[in-house]
Structure formats: C-alpha cells, structure tokens
Amino acid sequence: MWLAELRLRDFRNYATLDVALGDGVTLIEGPNAQGKSNLLESVYTVALGRSPRVNADAEVVRFGQDRAYVRAAVRGARPQLLEIAIDRASGEKRMRVNGVAVQRGQLLGRLAVVLAGPADDEVIRGAPASRRRVLDAALSQVSPSYYFTLTRYLRVVRQRNHLLRRAAPGPALAPWDDQLVELGAALVERRRRFVEALARPARERHARISGGDEVMDVAYLCSAGEGGEREAIGRALAARRAEELRRGASLVGPHRDDLRLSVNGADLRAFGSRGQQHTAALSLRLAEAELLREELGEWPVLLLDDVMADLDPSRQALLLREIAGPQVLLTHTGRPAGSARMRVLSIRAGALLEDLGARP
Amino acid sequence: MPVMFSYAPPLARLIEELSKLPSVGPKTAQRLAFHMLSMSSADAEALAAAILEAKSRIRNCSVCGNITETDPCRICTSAERDRSVVCVVENARDVAAMERTREFTGLYHVLQGAISPLDGIGPDDLRIAELLRRVAAGDVREVIVATNPRVEGEATALYLSKVLKPLGVRVTRIAHGLPVGGDLEYADEVTLARALEGRREL
Ligand SMILES: Nc1ncnc2c1ncn2[C@@H]1O[C@H](COP(=O)(O)OP(=O)(O)OP(=O)(O)O)[C@@H](O)[C@H]1O
Ligand SMILES: [Mg+2]
Ligand SMILES: [Zn+2]
Numbered sequence: 001m002w003l004a005e006l007r008l009r010d011f012r013n014y015a016t017l018d019v020a021l022g023d024g025v026t027l028i029e030g031p032n033a034q035g036k037s038n039l040l041e042s043v044y045t046v047a048l049g050r051s052p053r054v055n056a057d058a059e060v061v062r063f064g065q066d067r068a069y070v071r072a073a074v075r076g077a078r079p080q081l082l083e084i085a086i087d088r089a090s091g092e093k094r095m096r097v098n099g100v101a102v103q104r105g106q107l108l109g110r111l112a113v114v115l116a117g118p119a120d121d122e123v124i125r126g127a128p129a130s131r132r133r134v135l136d137a138a139l140s141q142v143s144p145s146y147y148f149t150l151t152r153y154l155r156v157v158r159q160r161n162h163l164l165r166r167a168a169p170g171p172a173l174a175p176w177d178d179q180l181v182e183l184g185a186a187l188v189e190r191r192r193r194f195v196e197a198l199a200r201p202a203r204e205r206h207a208r209i210s211g212g213d214e215v216m217d218v219a220y221l222c223s224a225g226e227g228g229e230r231e232a233i234g235r236a237l238a239a240r241r242a243e244e245l246r247r248g249a250s251l252v253g254p255h256r257d258d259l260r261l262s263v264n265g266a267d268l269r270a271f272g273s274r275g276q277q278h279t280a281a282l283s284l285r286l287a288e289a290e291l292l293r294e295e296l297g298e299w300p301v302l303l304l305d306d307v308m309a310d311l312d313p314s315r316q317a318l319l320l321r322e323i324a325g326p327q328v329l330l331t332h333t334g335r336p337a338g339s340a341r342m343r344v345l346s347i348r349a350g351a352l353l354e355d356l357g358a359r360p
Numbered sequence: 361m362p363v364m365f366s367y368a369p370p371l372a373r374l375i376e377e378l379s380k381l382p383s384v385g386p387k388t389a390q391r392l393a394f395h396m397l398s399m400s401s402a403d404a405e406a407l408a409a410a411i412l413e414a415k416s417r418i419r420n421c422s423v424c425g426n427i428t429e430t431d432p433c434r435i436c437t438s439a440e441r442d443r444s445v446v447c448v449v450e451n452a453r454d455v456a457a458m459e460r461t462r463e464f465t466g467l468y469h470v471l472q473g474a475i476s477p478l479d480g481i482g483p484d485d486l487r488i489a490e491l492l493r494r495v496a497a498g499d500v501r502e503v504i505v506a507t508n509p510r511v512e513g514e515a516t517a518l519y520l521s522k523v524l525k526p527l528g529v530r531v532t533r534i535a536h537g538l539p540v541g542g543d544l545e546y547a548d549e550v551t552l553a554r555a556l557e558g559r560r561e562l
Contacts, residue, residue, distance in 0.1 A: 152510075152511050155510075155511045156511050158478060159476065159477050159478055159511065159512070159515070160477075162477040162478050163477045166477075168477075171519075171522070172477075172482065172483075174518070174519070174522065175475065175514070175515035175516070175517075175518035175519045175522075176477075176515055178518050179511055179514055179515065179518070
C-alpha cells in the first residue's frame with residue numbers, strides 16, 4: 001500500500017500542505033528545523049491514530065491554533081481515505097475512514113507504516129518500554145485482535161495494580177489473575193512468533209548494511225521465564241505474589257517483557273558502538289517492514305527520518321539499495337549520493353518550496 | 361477583560377441540571393435548555409410530569425433487581441417463564457436487550473454494575489448476595505452469566521462462577537460473538553441470540 005495524497009492543516013509548523021506522492025522513494029529535503037520530520041510524523045499520526053512521540057498528541061497542533069487535521073489518501077489493494085483531527089484544548093482525537101467515524105482499533109492497519117529515525121536511539125538504549133512499543137505498534141497494524149487483546153490486557157493490569165496497592169486478598173485478585181494469564185499468554189505467544197520471524201531478516205539486513213562480519217541477533221525476553229506461556233505466567237504470578245503486594249504492582253507478564261538486541265553476542269544496549277547501534281536499529285526497522293509485508297500481503301510505507309545522517313557515503317549507497325520495493329519517504333538535509341533519480345520535495349518553513357513559488 | 365455574560369438564574373439552573381446528565385456537555389445542555397424554553401407550556405409540563413411519574417412509579421424489583429412498576433416484576437411473577445434458569449446481567453438495559461431477542465424464557469438477575477477496582481466497585485457493591493440467596497432457595501439449575509465482554513464483565517463472571525459453583529448449580533457464560541469491548545446494549549439481536557446458543561461452561 002502507499003500514500004498517494006497527504007493534506008495537512010495546522011499540523012506542527014504546517015499551516016496548509018497538499019501534496020501528491022509517488023509510490024517509489026521520495027526524498028524530503030531541507031535545512032534543519034524546516035518541517036521534514038514533522039511531515040513524517042503526520043503520516044504516522046494519521047496511520048496509527050497517535051503521534052509516535054509518547055503523550056504528544058495535543059502538541060502537534062500548530063502554535064496558536066485550535067485543531068490539527070491530517071488526511072491521507074491510501075492506494076493499493078484497498079484504496080481508502082483516512083482522516084484524523086486533534087483538538088488542542090481537550091486533546092480529543094477524531095478519526096474517520098472513508099468519512100465514517102472510527103475508533104483507533106478500526107483505523108490500524110489501513111495504512112501500515114514503519115518509522116525509523118532518531119527516536120530509535122531510545123529503542124536501542126532506552127528502557128524496555130520503548131522496545132515493547134516496537135512490537136506492539138507492528139503487531140497492532142498486522143492484527144486487530146492483537147490490538148484488542150493488548151487494550152484489554154493493559155486495562156486488567158491497571159485494575160489489578162489498584163487492588164495490589166490496597167493489599168487485596170486472593171479471592172479479590174483471582175478474576176484479574178485469570179485474565180492476566182489468559183490475555184498475557186496470547187500476547188507473549190504472538191510477540192514471540194513475530195520476534196522469531198524478525199531475527200533472520202534483521203541479521204541479513206544488518207550484515208549487508210555493515211558490509212560483512214557483524215552478526216546481529218534479536219530475542220524475546222519473557223519476564224515469566226521460559227516454557228508454555230500460560231503455565232509460565234501462572235507459575236511466576238504465584239511465586240511473586242508477596243513481592244507484588246509489597247510493591248503494589250503487577251510484576252509478571254508482557255508489560256514487563258523486553259527485547260534483547262545484540263551484535264556478535266554482545267548486548268547492544270551496553271556494548272554497541274554508536275554506528276553499530278544505528279545500523280542495528282535501521283536493520284530492525286527494515287526487517288519489520290519485510291515482516292509486515294509478509295503478514296499484510298502488501299508493503300507498508302517506510303518513513304525514514306534522518307537515517308542517512310550517520311552513515312558514510314558507501315553505507316548510504318548500500319541503504320538506498322536496501323529500500324527498493326516499498327514506498328519510502330526519506331528525509332535528509334541535503335541530497336545523498338544516489339538520489340539523483342528520486343522525486344524530491346523541498347521543505348522550507350512548513351511549506352513546499354514549489355508552493356512558495358521558487359525552484360528547488 | 362470581557363464582562364462575563366451570565367444567563368438569568370432560572371435558565372442557568374436548567375442548564376446546570378441538564379449538564380449533569382450522562383453524555384450531555386455544557387454546549388448540549390445549553391441547546392436543550394433553549395429548546396425547552398421554546399416549547400409550549402403544555403409540552404414542557406408533559407415532559408416534567410413524565411420525569412416525575414417515571415421516577416415515582418418505577419423502582420427495582422426486589423427479586424431480580426430489574427426496573428419495574430409492580431414489585432415483584434412481571435417477569436418474576438410470570439407463569440410462562442422457566443424458573444430453573446437465571447440470566448445474570450449488569451443492568452436493566454441489558455434485560456431489555458435480552459428480551460428483544462425473544463430467545464430467552466428464564467428469569468433475570470440484575471447486578472447493577474460490574475466489578476471494577478478503579479471505580480471502587482467490589483463484589484459487595486453488587487447484588488451478588490441476593491443472587492446467592494435466590495440460588496440457595498432451590499429452583500435454579502443453571503445460571504447464565506451475561507455480563508459485558510469488557511474485562512470488568514469478565515472479572516465479574518469469573519468471580520460469580522467461583523461463588524456459585526459450590527452451590528451445585530450449573531454456571532455458563534454466553535459466547536462472545538459480541539463485539540469485543542462492546543456492551544450488551546449495543547449488540548444486535550441476532551448476535552445476542554447466537555451468543556445465548558453458544559454459551560460455555562464457566
Ligand atoms: N506545534 C507546533 N507548531 C508550530 N511549529 C512547530 C510545532 N511543533 C514544532 N514546530 C516547529 O517545527 C520545527 C521543527 O520541524 P522538524 O522537526 O520537522 O524539523 P526538521 O526539518 O526535521 O529539522 P532537522 O533537520 O533538524 O531534523 C521547529 O522550528 C519547531 O519550532
Ligand atoms: Mg528532523
Ligand atoms: Zn423481577
């Protein structure tokens with residue numbers, strides 16, 4: 001699938017933008033702070049029903065305005081029109097598909113996207129939550145039932161934590177324990193399969209971009225330990241009941257799991273060089289795109305923000321070869337080697353250079 | 361600073377009362393209030409009288425908890441209904457939804473909510489003791505738990521099965537052909553009827 005038309009109204013530094021896009025690679029070019037990343041953010045927001053930056057939904061409204069609006073015309077097997085409007089004061093979001101109001105769960109997967117960029121530093125180096133978000137965002141786009149299970153699971157955890165903080169007795173906790181095990185096991189099982197499938201393409205991509213001898217690996221780390229999901233979570237819950245009551249929080253389940261990323265056997269988080277971390281993050285995202293394609297039967301849209309910046313010219317050229325296939329929106333402050341035949345959008349202060357009456 | 365505009369007190373009070381209603385925000389409350397002002401006196405009196413009459417004549421059935429004009433309610437006293445099956449629902453609207461399917465001929469038990477720690481609602485805040493008493497009294501052979509498919513409804517169902525089982529009664533849960541996260545109230549009749557057919561042991 002690909003994004004054919006994008007319309008922005010009062011989104012970040014864009015007052016109005018209407019742009020038609022092609023299904024290949026588009027270079028979004030411009031100096032710092034012109035709105036290149038904001039453009040990619042808008043695509044992500046209309047596709048997933050929220051900004052990729054956590055808790056930033058109301059921030060996307062242009063300074064001094066009340067409401068941001070994004071509209072995306074999607075082409076591919078299922079052409080459709082997606083819209084999102086975000087109100088600054090209330091933080092309220094309204095989403096529509098082909099003009100019909102929908103909930104977030106009904107929006108996901110209609111315009112599948114994979115975003116790679118500076119925020120992936122967090123994925124590599126940050127807390128486990130940012131790595132879980134990679135899995136949850138990908139799987140939610142692949143399967144509505146994953147998203148619904150996740151929503152229910154997180155609600156169960158909140159309900160259960162509330163009881164734990166009040167030192168509730170076993171019978172009161174039991175209905176929530178049961179659901180935590182049931183829903184949690186379904187999530188872990190689905191994530192495990194996804195990560196297993198992710199490992200091979202990630203390793204291959206990483207080897208190609210790094211030009212040889214680095215072996216990247218991705219593994220799922222389950223807080224409940226190994227074994228059948230339901231049994232493992234059930235056992236861990238029983239074993240850690242006292243600790244959970246003392247700390248007033250649910251300590252077992254997919255909301256405590258993690259992803260281990262390593263190169264040549266060493267954990268990237270602790271031992272990776274800057275360049276290794278960068279290449280690994282990129283490989284992970286490209287592998288994710290490949291997996292989404294397998295699951296959805298269509299390429300997702302690749303949003304590559306600033307990924308060229310840290311690569312030397314030869315790695316830049318290798319990367320451009322890696323991204324043949326899907327529609328790609330690629331931001332860069334200039335024109336990287338090998339970009340001669342790309343469609344170029346020049347962005348200046350929240351507007352297209354061509355709309356400003358200038359020639360790029 | 362602009363001078364704060366305020367409505368004449370009687371109108372302001374009407375707006376305030378209306379905005380206490382569920383899903384009525386301040387803007388809607390204003391619109392409704394102005395609409396009411398434009399109504400004929402007869403219509404306005406009819407509306408006020410309807411509210412007061414419903415309030416004074418409708419109460420909860422002392423057996424099942426459903427809303428009723430007579431106590432016990434018409435369902436609880438009907439000779440036509442199968443007294444060996446009780447369908448447990450969260451609220452009176454769910455009874456109405458179930459009745460519209462015309463598939464269910466047993467009795468009801470309205471819990472008046474679902475377990476939700478975050479809202480401060482535990483088992484003791486629901487009409488569970490009343491249910492246990494009804495079941496212990498004898499006639500009931502099966503309890504069908506038709507609480508909502510949300511996690512709160514599910515927790516309530518799991519809790520009920522634990523406290524009902526020891527009484528030797530069969531406990532089933534309606535199948536979730538229902539939209540996930542949805543309310544019984546909104547499920548269409550066909551789905552509900554099918555859900556009733558495909559119920560599973562709890
Ligand atoms: N809500 C908003 N309203 C108006 N302007 C905003 C808003 N949020 C961010 N901006 C502006 O957008 C600009 C940053 O845009 P963006 O991050 O897209 O830059 P960029 O072109 O990607 O630059 P770089 O090359 O440095 O990554 C900043 O000037 C910032 O002030
Ligand atoms: Mg940027
Ligand atoms: Zn009754």
